[in-house]
Amino acid sequence: MALKISYDKQLHLLTCKVSAYLSIDDYENALQEILTSKEYPCDVSTLWDLRDMEFDNIDLRFQEKLVEIRQKYISKRAAAKIAIVYENRLAEPLVKMYAILSKDLSQNTRSFTSMGEAMYWLVYGNDTE
Numbered sequence: 001m002a003l004k005i006s007y008d009k010q011l012h013l014l015t016c017k018v019s020a021y022l023s024i025d026d027y028e029n030a031l032q033e034i035l036t037s038k039e040y041p042c043d044v045s046t047l048w049d050l051r052d053m054e055f056d057n058i059d060l061r062f063q064e065k066l067v068e069i070r071q072k073y074i075s076k077r078a079a080a081k082i083a084i085v086y087e088n089r090l091a092e093p094l095v096k097m098y099a100i101l102s103k104d105l106s107q108n109t110r111s112f113t114s115m116g117e118a119m120y121w122l123v124y125g126n127d128t129e
Helices: 024-036 060-077 089-101 115-123
Strands: 003-008 013-020 046-053 082-085 109-112
Touching: 003 024, 013 024, 013 115, 024 060, 046 089, 046 115, 060 089, 082 089, 082 115, 089 109, 109 115
Parallel strands: 013 046, 046 082, 082 109
Antiparallel strands: 003 013
């Protein structure tokens, strides 16, 4: 699996680190793991670290499928803030497209190119920033 989930109890923050290629199954399995964990609540804010992710398998249909999967679980995850971190400038249009496709979901999601900014927003930022 190209996705590793870790929980920082002190910051009450979940990190999902993607390496190499993300599959639809990996993504759905991660959401199911988040929802069933006894270590943290299912609506914990989450940092998606895509800095080591390969993006050449990502297209519009792939992103639409990710949004469909998120929609299935949104009732339990709606209170969570989601930060997406990427460094690859070629990934920027794909991350922005994902944001557009998921704009109707009732979840506060932002993208960042800095881990520090993303973590600060998740831990200390407010929804009106």
